[in-house]
Amino acid sequence: xxxxxxxxxxxxxxxxxxxxxxxxxxxxxxxxxxxxxxxxxxxxxxxxxxxxxxxxxxxxxxxxxxxxxxxxxxxxxxxxxxxxxxxxxxxxxxxxxxxxxxxxxxxxxxxxxxxxxxxxxxxxxxxxxxxxxxxxxxxxxxxxxxxxxxxxxxxxxxxxxxxxxxxxxxxxxxxxxxxxxxxxxxxxxxxxxxxxxxxxxxxxxxxxxxxxxxxxxxxxxxxxxxxxxxxxxxxxxxxxxxxxxxxxxxxxxxxxxxxxxxxxxxxxxxxxxxxxxxxxxxxxxxxxxxxxxxxxxxxxxxxxxxxxxxxxxxxxxxxxxxxxxxxxxxxxxxxxxxxxxxxxxxxxxxxxxxxxxxxxxxxxxxxxxxxxxxxxxxxxxxxxxxxxxxxxxxxxxxxxxxxxxxxxxxxxxxxxxxxxxxxxxxxxxxxxxxxxxxxxxxxxxxxx
Numbered sequence: 001x002x003x004x005x006x007x008x009x010x011x012x013x014x015x016x017x018x019x020x021x022x023x024x025x026x027x028x029x030x031x032x033x034x035x036x037x038x039x040x041x042x043x044x045x046x047x048x049x050x051x052x053x054x055x056x057x058x059x060x061x062x063x064x065x066x067x068x069x070x071x072x073x074x075x076x077x078x079x080x081x082x083x084x085x086x087x088x089x090x091x092x093x094x095x096x097x098x099x100x101x102x103x104x105x106x107x108x109x110x111x112x113x114x115x116x117x118x119x120x121x122x123x124x125x126x127x128x129x130x131x132x133x134x135x136x137x138x139x140x141x142x143x144x145x146x147x148x149x150x151x152x153x154x155x156x157x158x159x160x161x162x163x164x165x166x167x168x169x170x171x172x173x174x175x176x177x178x179x180x181x182x183x184x185x186x187x188x189x190x191x192x193x194x195x196x197x198x199x200x201x202x203x204x205x206x207x208x209x210x211x212x213x214x215x216x217x218x219x220x221x222x223x224x225x226x227x228x229x230x231x232x233x234x235x236x237x238x239x240x241x242x243x244x245x246x247x248x249x250x251x252x253x254x255x256x257x258x259x260x261x262x263x264x265x266x267x268x269x270x271x272x273x274x275x276x277x278x279x280x281x282x283x284x285x286x287x288x289x290x291x292x293x294x295x296x297x298x299x300x301x302x303x304x305x306x307x308x309x310x311x312x313x314x315x316x317x318x319x320x321x322x323x324x325x326x327x328x329x330x331x332x333x334x335x336x337x338x339x340x341x342x343x344x345x346x347x348x349x350x351x352x353x354x355x356x357x358x359x360x361x362x363x364x365x366x367x368x369x370x371x372x373x374x375x376x377x378x379x380x381x382x383x384x385x386x387x388x389x390x391x392x393x394x395x396x397x398x399x400x401x402x403x404x405x406x407x408x409x410x411x412x413x414x415x416x417x418x419x420x421x422x423x424x425x426x427x428x429x430x431x432x433x434x435x436x437x438x439x440x441x442x443x444x445x446x447x448x
Contacts, residue, residue, distance in 0.1 A: 003079040004222035006142075007040070007110040009089035009101045011128060015117040016147040018046055019205065020174065021088040025053045026206035027215060034083025038075065040104045041090035042367070042388035042427070044256040044294070050088070053202065057259050061087065063107055064099035064367055065386050066260075066431030074260060074431070075108055084222050093132060099367065102139055111142035111221050113171060118158055119148040126161035133168050141168055142221045145213065149173040172213035177204075244270045244444045247287040251276035253304060254329060256294035258429050264437035265291075270444070277333065281309045289323040289444030290314065292330025294427055297348075298358050298393065301338045305346035318351045318421045323377055323443045326423035328391055331416070332356040334423055335395060351421055354396040364389045368426045370406035370415060376422055377443035378436040385436060387428040 008024065010017035028035050037050030037058035042065055047058035059078055061071050079085045087110060089101030097103070105112050114132055118125050125146065133141045144162070149155055155173050162170060209215070246265060250257070254277065262272060272291075273284045278300055283290075297304055304311075318324055318334075326334050337345045337355040345355070372383040379385070385406075397416065406415030406424060415424045420443070430437045 002223065003076070003081060003085065003225070004083070004219070005075075005079060005085035005087065005108070005110055005225050006218065006222045007087040007089055007101060007105045007108075007112050008115060009093040009105070009112050010091070010115045011117070011132065012092040012095075015115050016174075017089060017115045018049065020115050020145055020147060020209075021046075021086065022049055022053050022202075023174075023205040023209035024213070024215075024218065025050065025086050026202055027209040027213070028084060028086070028219075029054055030206055030210070031215070033219070034080045036078055036080050036083060036085045038078075038085060038087040039090075040087060040101045041096070041099060042390075042429070043090065044258075044427075046088055047259075048255065059260065060258055060429070061104055061108075062099060062429070062431075063103050064097070065388060065429050068107055070260075070431035071104070071107060084219060094135065102136060105140070106136075106138050109140070109226050111140050111225055113218070113221070114141060114144045114168075115147050116144055117148050118146045118154070118173075119150065119176065122154060122157040123161040125158045126165040129162055129166045129168055133166060142224075143169045143171040143217070145171045146173045148176045150176065169217065171217060174208060174212050177208060243446070244288050244441050245273050245284070245286055246270045246289045246291055246441070246444055247284055248272050248274050249277050249290070249292045249330065249333075250274045251278045252295070253278050253297045253300040254293050254295040254333075256329065256427065258427075261428075261430050261437065264430050264434050265441060267434075268438040268441040270441045277307065277310050277314075278303055281307070283310070283313045283317065287317075287322075288446055289440070290317060290325070292324065292326035292333060292423075294328030294330060297329045297333050298338055298340060298356075301340060301346040301348075304333065305338075305348060311347075311349045314349050315351060318349075318419060321419045323440065324351075324421040324423070325378075325440060326421070327387075327427050328389075328425050331423040331425060332393060332395075334421065338393075351418055352395075352397075352402060352416060352423070353399050354402075356393045356395050358393050360392075362390075362392055363394055364391055364425065368408050370408055370424075370426055370428075372405060372415075373407055374403075374405045374417075376405050376415075376417065377420070377440050378422065378428075379433065379439060383433070383436075385426075385428055386432045387426040389426050391425055 008021040035054045039047045050058035094102045334349045334351040339345045339357045370385045404413035
């Protein structure tokens with residue numbers, strides 16, 4: 001069965017790849033094309049923007065973190081037969097080795113559309129196109145989009161040079177429109193739930209793409225893709241369906257989750273019950289476990305701290321020995337306090353006696369493979385997990401009462417355990433290790 005699909009890549013970070021991708025998704029949706037979004041790599045923010053535009057959950061496709069079988073299976077399961085899958089790349093096309101957009105394109109046989117920022121170049125753009133088209137013969141560079149065009153003369157110079165030296169078709173030229181942009185902050189762009197293209201921004205972006213790109217050619221290139229067979233991935237198994245209720249913190253402060261992790265928990269028998277540590281005054285009733293994901297607790301520290309009914313209930317949940325899994329922002333929420341860049345301290349849940357301190361510069365970034373040093377509810381000692389780390393805060397974690405159960409690739413101890421609470425900075429994806437989801441659900445299972 002043919003599954004039309006495209007991968008939108010960039011020459012480098014900052015070339016406008018995300019904005020162009022969103023514009024293409026929005027323009028195709030206006031044509032009543034069923035657009036299924038995907039994101040190459042471990043990013044949480046771009047998938048939320050995809051969902052804002054398409055109304056569909058965007059899935060992460062990361063060969064390095066999740067492995068080829070899981071990536072192929074995820075793509076095959078969610079790619080529409082009648083619509084079009086649009087995959088957003090990561091960084092530059094070839095950046096990131098096994099985790100690159102080029103690796104993903106070859107893994108799934110995706111035609112690649114390359115976004116080039118031509119703002120400060122003209123005829124030299126042809127050399128860029130030629131280089132990207134010939135660097136890897138196994139890669140199918142199907143077309144280019146020239147972004148940030150300055151004038152008609154500029155277009156003629158670039159188009160003439162590409163036609164003279166390359167066989168790759170030009171999908172179109174997008175003019176500079178600085179007013180159509182997505183605001184950013186320390187962890188990246190604003191989330192889709194915050195509607196960063198509010199008002200007429202998204203409409204203007206879709207109209208810009210419709211006017212300046214050949215959407216018919218894009219769809220034709222997408223339909224020429226040959227589908228890749230996907231071997232089935234064994235499902236996670238665990239508790240009886242519906243017997244385990246896991247509370248999931250999800251709001252503006254806790255918004256970084258891999259949707260596939262939710263699916264794996266449900267497959268393992270969990271009912272996921274979403275709640276807001278910002279707005280709710282109590283945990284949902286009859287919970288057997290908690291899952292606190294990452295996000296922006298530092299931006300909402302005052303409101304989180306003021307909600308003492310919620311922090312008190314979560315502390316009681318932890319001290320009663322009930323299972324809690326938390327990562328990055330969720331981990332920060334469980335510390336004694338979050339201290340912002342102005343030195344203001346906001347008391348948090350207090351499961352851990354140390355505090356999280358925001359730093360002016362990025363502290364950690366990269367893929368991680370935590371090795372379990374001890375048996376935990378994610379697996380026995382020796383288990384290798386897979387994830388990604390990205391944060392601006394640090395923790396004062398020298399405390400003899402708190403044990404660490406992970407060892408990271410660089411030898412750092414991580415994974416802080418207190419009673420039946422396990423937390424740390426690494427965002428885990430359970431695609432390679434679905435048994436981790438199963439074990440967590442089993443750990444939450446009520447005894448009666």
